[in-house]
Amino acid sequence: QSVLTQAPSASGTPGERVTISCSGSRFNIGSNYVYWYQQLPGTAPKLLIYSNNQRPSGVSDRFSGSKSGTSASLAISGLQSEDEADYYCAAWDDSLSGPKGWMFGGGTKLTVL
């Protein structure tokens, strides 16, 4: 069971806006940056959002990130078929006991209907 919790699946139709959530604790999301990675089928992950809401150069502005307290969200607007992928949130966890290090959410598989 992942320290960061994501719904296993999400879906939407082309053109729709979809939101993927990531829930954590004060030891990870609550006190550190959140990152989002996109993994297209059969490929390596790709950085999509860094520092909660920043997009790397080359990432479409249809992707946006936000954070509030111990939760974070990735929003995808104008959904396209090529957005069908697995999406992972990540954050550093600095618990005094228990997990410590980089934590990933379990991933959300996005299906474009």
Place this chain on the structure above:
Amino acid sequence: EVQLLQSGAEVKKPGESLKISCKGSGYSFTSYWIVWVRQMPGKGLEWMGSIYLDDSDTRYSPSLQGQVTISGEKSLSTAYLQWSSLKASDTAMYYCARSITMIGDPFEYWGRGTLVTVSS
């Protein structure tokens, strides 16, 4: 262009040893951390550990410490992930990625992955 070139797929038997590699190019290799990420079949991503190639400062995931060894050779711009005795449960895709710092920065560039299959 930043590239991380990973070694090819491996098929091993339980109990055998293995060392896979990740060679960086297109940037100053010793100025960045290399991280290793595991993805077991049909599962999510899991951070295994990170190494700073300039001084070989290495950090491990608490859940994996002792099960693998991360090392590097800065003269070759290469990081390594090794096992002394593989288990069937080590079957996975292993990715290396680059990060500016240990904690405060993302894994911005990724290798294509090395598939490790452990089967008798």
